[in-house]
Amino acid sequence: MVKANIRVYGSVQAVGYRVFVKNVARLMNVRGLVRNLEDGSVEVFAEAEEDTLEKFLKAIDVKGRPGDMLSLNVERIEVRREGEPGYTGPWRTYSLFEVDYGEEAIRPIEREMVESLEWAKIYFTKLVSEFTDYRQEFRDFREEFRGFRSESLKISSEILSELRDFREEFRAFRDESLKISSETLNEVRELRRDLKAILDERLVKIEKDVAEIKARLGLL
Numbered sequence: 164m165v166k167a168n169i170r171v172y173g174s175v176q177a178v179g180y181r182v183f184v185k186n187v188a189r190l191m192n193v194r195g196l197v198r199n200l201e202d203g204s205v206e207v208f209a210e211a212e213e214d215t216l217e218k219f220l221k222a223i224d225v226k227g228r229p230g231d232m233l234s235l236n237v238e239r240i241e242v243r244r245e246g247e248p249g250y251t252g253p254w255r256t257y258s259l260f261e262v263d264y265g266e267e268a269i270r271p272i273e274r275e276m277v278e279s280l281e282w283a284k285i286y287f288t289k290l291v292s293e294f295t296d297y298r299q300e301f302r303d304f305r306e307e308f309r310g311f312r313s314e315s316l317k318i319s320s321e322i323l324s325e326l327r328d329f330r331e332e333f334r335a336f337r338d339e340s341l342k343i344s345s346e347t348l349n350e351v352r353e354l355r356r357d358l359k360a361i362l363d364e365r366l367v368k369i370e371k372d373v374a375e376i377k378a379r380l381g382l383l
Contacts, residue, residue, distance in 0.1 A: 165216050166245040169207035173238035174227065176203055180235055181262045188224045188260035196253055198263035208253045221244055270314065 171180070174200050184197045184308040185208060193216070195209040207223070209216060220240060225238035255263065 164210055165213045166210045166250075166253070167216060167249055168243045169209060169220070170200075170206040170241040171205040171207065171223065171237055172203075172235045172240075173233060175205045180205055180225075183225070183235070184223050185260055188219065191219050191222070193219050193260055194257060195260050196255065196257050197260075197265050198254075198265065206254075208257075325356050349372070 167278050181197045181199065187193075188197075188209065190297060191211065193209050197205060197207045209219060211219060212214070220242065221257065223237070223239050224240055225235050228235035243251075245252070334362040
Protein backbone atom coordinates (compact mmCIF):
# COMPACT_ATOMS: atom_id res chain seq x y z
CA MET A 164 0.00 0.00 0.00
CA VAL A 165 1.14 3.53 -0.81
CA LYS A 166 0.33 6.56 1.33
CA ALA A 167 0.52 10.12 0.02
CA ASN A 168 -0.23 13.71 0.90
CA ILE A 169 -1.86 15.50 -2.04
CA ARG A 170 -2.36 19.25 -2.45
CA VAL A 171 -4.81 20.42 -5.11
CA TYR A 172 -4.77 24.03 -6.37
CA GLY A 173 -7.23 25.91 -8.54
CA SER A 174 -10.93 26.60 -8.33
CA VAL A 175 -11.55 23.76 -5.87
CA GLN A 176 -13.43 25.32 -2.97
CA ALA A 177 -17.17 26.12 -2.80
CA VAL A 178 -17.69 24.07 -5.99
CA GLY A 179 -18.34 20.61 -4.48
CA TYR A 180 -14.81 19.29 -5.02
CA ARG A 181 -14.43 17.52 -1.65
CA VAL A 182 -17.51 15.34 -2.06
CA PHE A 183 -16.44 14.63 -5.66
CA VAL A 184 -13.05 13.39 -4.41
CA LYS A 185 -14.80 11.26 -1.78
CA ASN A 186 -17.05 9.65 -4.37
CA VAL A 187 -14.10 8.87 -6.68
CA ALA A 188 -12.05 7.48 -3.79
CA ARG A 189 -14.80 5.13 -2.64
CA LEU A 190 -15.39 3.87 -6.18
CA MET A 191 -11.65 3.06 -6.45
CA ASN A 192 -11.34 1.63 -2.91
CA VAL A 193 -8.99 4.41 -1.84
CA ARG A 194 -8.88 5.13 1.90
CA GLY A 195 -8.11 8.54 3.36
CA LEU A 196 -9.29 12.10 3.99
CA VAL A 197 -9.99 15.36 2.18
CA ARG A 198 -10.36 18.90 3.56
CA ASN A 199 -10.28 22.58 2.60
CA LEU A 200 -7.29 24.71 3.59
CA GLU A 201 -7.26 28.41 4.40
CA ASP A 202 -5.14 29.28 1.33
CA GLY A 203 -7.96 28.12 -0.98
CA SER A 204 -6.40 24.76 -1.83
CA VAL A 205 -7.66 21.27 -0.96
CA GLU A 206 -5.61 18.69 0.92
CA VAL A 207 -6.08 14.97 0.32
CA PHE A 208 -4.55 12.07 2.16
CA ALA A 209 -4.79 8.83 0.21
CA GLU A 210 -3.89 5.22 0.89
CA ALA A 211 -4.05 2.72 -1.98
CA GLU A 212 -2.10 0.43 -4.29
CA GLU A 213 0.39 2.31 -6.48
CA ASP A 214 -1.52 1.78 -9.76
CA THR A 215 -4.82 2.67 -8.06
CA LEU A 216 -3.28 5.83 -6.63
CA GLU A 217 -2.11 6.88 -10.11
CA LYS A 218 -5.63 6.35 -11.50
CA PHE A 219 -7.08 8.25 -8.53
CA LEU A 220 -4.77 11.22 -9.18
CA LYS A 221 -5.84 11.36 -12.83
CA ALA A 222 -9.53 11.09 -11.88
CA ILE A 223 -9.42 14.02 -9.47
CA ASP A 224 -7.46 16.23 -11.91
CA VAL A 225 -10.66 17.87 -13.17
CA LYS A 226 -10.45 20.52 -15.88
CA GLY A 227 -13.22 23.09 -16.15
CA ARG A 228 -13.31 26.71 -17.25
CA PRO A 229 -10.17 28.58 -16.11
CA GLY A 230 -11.04 31.94 -14.60
CA ASP A 231 -14.69 30.97 -13.98
CA MET A 232 -15.22 31.05 -10.22
CA LEU A 233 -18.33 28.86 -10.56
CA SER A 234 -16.47 26.18 -12.49
CA LEU A 235 -14.54 23.36 -10.84
CA ASN A 236 -11.05 23.53 -12.33
CA VAL A 237 -7.84 21.95 -11.04
CA GLU A 238 -4.75 23.92 -12.01
CA ARG A 239 -2.09 21.67 -10.47
CA ILE A 240 -1.64 18.77 -8.07
CA GLU A 241 1.35 18.24 -5.78
CA VAL A 242 1.98 14.70 -4.49
CA ARG A 243 4.35 13.64 -1.68
CA ARG A 244 4.49 9.92 -1.01
CA GLU A 245 5.47 8.35 2.28
CA GLY A 246 9.24 8.61 2.68
CA GLU A 247 9.54 11.68 0.42
CA PRO A 248 10.34 15.22 1.69
CA GLY A 249 7.18 17.07 2.69
CA TYR A 250 5.19 13.96 3.57
CA THR A 251 3.29 14.55 6.84
CA GLY A 252 0.81 11.67 6.88
CA PRO A 253 -2.89 11.89 7.84
CA TRP A 254 -3.97 14.74 10.10
CA ARG A 255 -6.48 12.53 11.93
CA THR A 256 -7.68 8.97 12.03
CA TYR A 257 -9.86 7.57 9.24
CA SER A 258 -11.63 4.35 8.26
CA LEU A 259 -12.72 4.39 4.59
CA PHE A 260 -12.55 7.77 2.87
CA GLU A 261 -14.04 10.78 4.61
CA VAL A 262 -14.53 14.48 4.09
CA ASP A 263 -13.13 16.41 7.04
CA TYR A 264 -15.54 19.31 7.42
CA GLY A 265 -13.92 20.44 10.68
CA GLU A 266 -16.26 22.87 12.40
CA GLU A 267 -18.53 23.06 9.31
CA ALA A 268 -20.38 19.90 10.36
CA ILE A 269 -20.23 18.32 13.79
CA ARG A 270 -23.27 16.04 13.90
CA PRO A 271 -24.05 13.34 11.31
CA ILE A 272 -27.14 15.22 10.11
CA GLU A 273 -25.02 18.31 9.54
CA ARG A 274 -22.45 16.30 7.57
CA GLU A 275 -25.23 14.85 5.39
CA MET A 276 -26.63 18.32 4.72
CA VAL A 277 -23.21 19.73 3.81
CA GLU A 278 -22.49 16.83 1.43
CA SER A 279 -25.91 17.26 -0.21
CA LEU A 280 -25.15 20.95 -0.65
CA GLU A 281 -21.78 20.12 -2.24
CA TRP A 282 -23.44 17.71 -4.69
CA ALA A 283 -25.91 20.47 -5.54
CA LYS A 284 -22.97 22.77 -6.31
CA ILE A 285 -21.51 20.18 -8.69
CA TYR A 286 -24.80 19.74 -10.55
CA PHE A 287 -25.30 23.50 -10.71
CA THR A 288 -21.80 23.96 -12.13
CA LYS A 289 -22.48 21.22 -14.67
CA LEU A 290 -25.74 22.88 -15.73
CA VAL A 291 -24.06 26.27 -16.06
CA SER A 292 -21.24 24.71 -18.11
CA GLU A 293 -23.70 22.93 -20.44
CA PHE A 294 -25.79 26.08 -20.80
CA THR A 295 -22.66 28.06 -21.69
CA ASP A 296 -21.71 25.45 -24.29
CA TYR A 297 -25.22 25.50 -25.76
CA ARG A 298 -25.16 29.29 -25.89
CA GLN A 299 -21.84 29.22 -27.73
CA GLU A 300 -23.18 26.60 -30.15
CA PHE A 301 -26.24 28.78 -30.71
CA ARG A 302 -24.01 31.78 -31.44
CA ASP A 303 -22.01 29.70 -33.91
CA PHE A 304 -25.24 28.50 -35.51
CA ARG A 305 -26.52 32.06 -35.68
CA GLU A 306 -23.35 33.14 -37.50
CA GLU A 307 -23.70 30.20 -39.88
CA PHE A 308 -27.34 31.12 -40.47
CA ARG A 309 -26.37 34.71 -41.21
CA GLY A 310 -23.80 33.48 -43.69
CA PHE A 311 -26.37 31.17 -45.26
CA ARG A 312 -28.90 34.00 -45.44
CA SER A 313 -26.36 36.32 -47.07
CA GLU A 314 -25.42 33.61 -49.58
CA SER A 315 -29.11 32.91 -50.25
CA LEU A 316 -29.81 36.59 -50.81
CA LYS A 317 -26.83 36.76 -53.17
CA ILE A 318 -28.06 33.73 -55.11
CA SER A 319 -31.61 35.12 -55.17
CA SER A 320 -30.28 38.42 -56.50
CA GLU A 321 -28.32 36.60 -59.20
CA ILE A 322 -31.37 34.54 -60.16
CA LEU A 323 -33.52 37.66 -60.26
CA SER A 324 -30.94 39.37 -62.47
CA GLU A 325 -30.90 36.37 -64.80
CA LEU A 326 -34.70 36.38 -64.91
CA ARG A 327 -34.69 40.06 -65.81
CA ASP A 328 -32.15 39.40 -68.59
CA PHE A 329 -34.27 36.51 -69.84
CA ARG A 330 -37.36 38.70 -69.78
CA GLU A 331 -35.56 41.34 -71.86
CA GLU A 332 -34.40 38.68 -74.31
CA PHE A 333 -37.94 37.30 -74.53
CA ARG A 334 -39.33 40.76 -75.19
CA ALA A 335 -36.74 41.31 -77.94
CA PHE A 336 -37.59 37.90 -79.41
CA ARG A 337 -41.31 38.69 -79.25
CA ASP A 338 -40.83 42.05 -80.93
CA GLU A 339 -38.68 40.47 -83.63
CA SER A 340 -41.23 37.70 -84.10
CA LEU A 341 -44.06 40.22 -84.39
CA LYS A 342 -42.01 42.21 -86.89
CA ILE A 343 -41.34 39.09 -88.97
CA SER A 344 -44.99 38.08 -88.74
CA SER A 345 -46.08 41.53 -89.92
CA GLU A 346 -43.68 41.42 -92.85
CA THR A 347 -44.80 37.92 -93.77
CA LEU A 348 -48.43 38.96 -93.60
CA ASN A 349 -47.76 41.89 -95.92
CA GLU A 350 -45.97 39.61 -98.35
CA VAL A 351 -48.88 37.16 -98.28
CA ARG A 352 -51.32 40.00 -98.91
CA GLU A 353 -49.24 41.24 -101.87
CA LEU A 354 -48.97 37.70 -103.21
CA ARG A 355 -52.73 37.28 -102.91
CA ARG A 356 -53.31 40.54 -104.83
CA ASP A 357 -50.86 39.43 -107.54
CA LEU A 358 -52.54 36.05 -107.75
CA LYS A 359 -55.99 37.65 -107.95
CA ALA A 360 -54.81 39.96 -110.76
CA ILE A 361 -53.39 36.98 -112.69
CA LEU A 362 -56.57 35.00 -112.22
CA ASP A 363 -58.73 37.94 -113.26
CA GLU A 364 -56.59 38.41 -116.37
CA ARG A 365 -56.81 34.72 -117.27
CA LEU A 366 -60.56 34.74 -116.70
CA VAL A 367 -61.01 37.69 -119.07
CA LYS A 368 -58.95 35.93 -121.75
CA ILE A 369 -60.89 32.70 -121.31
CA GLU A 370 -64.20 34.55 -121.65
CA LYS A 371 -62.90 36.26 -124.82
CA ASP A 372 -61.77 32.95 -126.33
CA VAL A 373 -65.12 31.34 -125.54
CA ALA A 374 -66.95 34.23 -127.23
CA GLU A 375 -64.85 33.83 -130.36
CA ILE A 376 -65.54 30.10 -130.48
CA LYS A 377 -69.26 30.67 -130.13
CA ALA A 378 -69.20 33.24 -132.91
CA ARG A 379 -67.49 30.87 -135.31
CA LEU A 380 -70.00 28.20 -134.50
CA GLY A 381 -72.86 30.55 -135.14
CA LEU A 382 -74.05 30.29 -131.63
CA LEU A 383 -74.12 34.02 -131.14
